[in-house]
Amino acid sequence: MIFIYHILLTLFFFLALPVLPFLYLLSEKRRANLFQRLGFFTGFGKKSSKIFRIWIHALSVGEVRSSLPFVLSLKRRKPLAEIIFTASTKTGLETAQKLFCRASNPLVSQMGYFPFDIWFSILRITHLIDPDLVCLIETDYWPGFLYHMKQQNVPVVLINARLSKRSLKGYLRMGRFSSLFLSDLSHIMAQTSLDEQRFKSIGITQSRLSVMGNIKFDQEAGNMDDKGKTELKTKFNIQDQDLVWIAGSTHEGEESLLLDAFTSVKKKIPELKLILAPRDPKRSGKLIKQVPTQPCSSVLFSDLKPGMASQDIIFMDKMGILAESYAICDLAFIGGSLVPQGGHNPLEPAMFGKPILFGPHYTDFLQVSDLLVEENGACRVETGSEIEEKLEKILKNPSLAAQMGEACYRIFSDNQGAVARTIDKMEDLAFV
Numbered sequence: 001m002i003f004i005y006h007i008l009l010t011l012f013f014f015l016a017l018p019v020l021p022f023l024y025l026l027s028e029k030r031r032a033n034l035f036q037r038l039g040f041f042t043g044f045g046k047k048s049s050k051i052f053r054i055w056i057h058a059l060s061v062g063e064v065r066s067s068l069p070f071v072l073s074l075k076r077r078k079p080l081a082e083i084i085f086t087a088s089t090k091t092g093l094e095t096a097q098k099l100f101c102r103a104s105n106p107l108v109s110q111m112g113y114f115p116f117d118i119w120f121s122i123l124r125i126t127h128l129i130d131p132d133l134v135c136l137i138e139t140d141y142w143p144g145f146l147y148h149m150k151q152q153n154v155p156v157v158l159i160n161a162r163l164s165k166r167s168l169k170g171y172l173r174m175g176r177f178s179s180l181f182l183s184d185l186s187h188i189m190a191q192t193s194l195d196e197q198r199f200k201s202i203g204i205t206q207s208r209l210s211v212m213g214n215i216k217f218d219q220e221a222g223n224m225d226d227k228g229k230t231e232l233k234t235k236f237n238i239q240d241q242d243l244v245w246i247a248g249s250t251h252e253g254e255e256s257l258l259l260d261a262f263t264s265v266k267k268k269i270p271e272l273k274l275i276l277a278p279r280d281p282k283r284s285g286k287l288i289k290q291v292p293t294q295p296c297s298s299v300l301f302s303d304l305k306p307g308m309a310s311q312d313i314i315f316m317d318k319m320g321i322l323a324e325s326y327a328i329c330d331l332a333f334i335g336g337s338l339v340p341q342g343g344h345n346p347l348e349p350a351m352f353g354k355p356i357l358f359g360p361h362y363t364d365f366l367q368v369s370d371l372l373v374e375e376n377g378a379c380r381v382e383t384g385s386e387i388e389e390k391l392e393k394i395l396k397n398p399s400l401a402a403q404m405g406e407a408c409y410r411i412f413s414d415n416q417g418a419v420a421r422t423i424d425k426m427e428d429l430a431f432v
Helices: 002-026 028-038 061-077 090-100 119-129 143-151 165-182 193-201 226-236 255-266 281-288 322-328 366-374 384-395 398-414 418-428
Strands: 053-058 082-087 110-113 133-137 156-161 187-190 209-211 243-250 272-278 298-300 313-315 331-334 356-358 378-380
Touching (some): 002 143, 028 110, 028 119, 053 061, 061 082, 061 418, 082 090, 090 110, 119 143, 143 165, 156 418, 165 193, 187 193, 187 418, 193 209, 243 255, 243 322, 243 384, 255 272, 255 384, 272 281, 281 298, 281 313, 366 378, 366 398, 384 398
Parallel strands (some): 053 082, 053 133, 082 110, 133 156, 156 187, 187 209, 243 272, 243 331, 298 313, 331 356
16 A cells, blocks of 8 residues: 555655646745745754764644653653754744754754655654654654655654544545554554554554643643743733733634624623734734734734734734743633634643643544543633623633633642653654
8 A cells, every 4th residue: 555655645746747837936834944844955964983873853833842852852751863854834933943052051952844754755864863762742743754664664653632523534434444544653642541442443453552641731830930921021011000911823714703792702802802813823914804903903913013003913923932922821722613624732831830721623632622621621612691700700700711821820730741651652662
């Protein structure tokens, strides 16, 4: 099957060749990584013969951020190993550069883009990196790459693995072809027992499965000091008396409900401000045009200037600042949950001890979201009226907001340890 897969993908590539120059010229995203992912101008240097080289890969921004505690711990536990880090997207690599390329003590030796799953790209980049171990974070496992690593006797471990209900259905529909994606993984370290059962249902044997927990819990708690919060508020032109609602990682179909709820509640809480951060920041320009100038004023984050009059709604049109921005909010809404997108990471506001709202479609963080609701740190909302009701109730009741925030932080801190268990298991399996 793998040979048929390579033939089809190669044929598709050659059919797409005439389009590639236009993609390169017209798409900033493709221009940033097209040649590198094909295996040209990668910047990777070959290793010395005595070095143990670990290749860690994360798909995009979310997976890159979640990998930080794992990279930190692995660096401490294996100081002589050389870590190579890759991402698949431009924003993912930019985030990795900020997190791992520390001037005084860099966490990784080299960084670049993951290859397209085309045989010549795989051969070129894997030859340059020449890993002794590959660690994939959560997702982005490709048949051609996995097959080649197995042929080279390089173990590939899937870390912080999750399998959503939607993905499970997709694999089951593929039947025996689903083995292309998972059969060459050396070991899968699942987040939950539910994920473990789902992997089993598509043919992964127990010997290749472990439940380790969620490494996202192991990120450092949000302990931004007062100076940092003041500087952040200044960036957003937020005043001390303002109440701030952040709606993060939103998708199309959610913003209209959130904006309507905000407009309604603001009539009762005039000091309320909304920071709305679409999952795709480029959508901000389109969204701001949909907001009437009355009764609420709005602005793009990139257009904010010192001394500008305070705005009611700020559309975050810049990547990389949402996670830390939760430090200055009074309430957070996590997007991708009112529409069937699986939901995004609720631990980002939880680590700052903030109360949380999210919708019913939380399949990607099912265990975490259930726990947050059970411990009264978060509320599920399904309709615009429910959003409005919970928003007003929490913001008008500081003691309730504090209790919810404390519950969120307690859940975040009490569930740490997945990174240590993951590395322990890798040592037990003699991978490191």
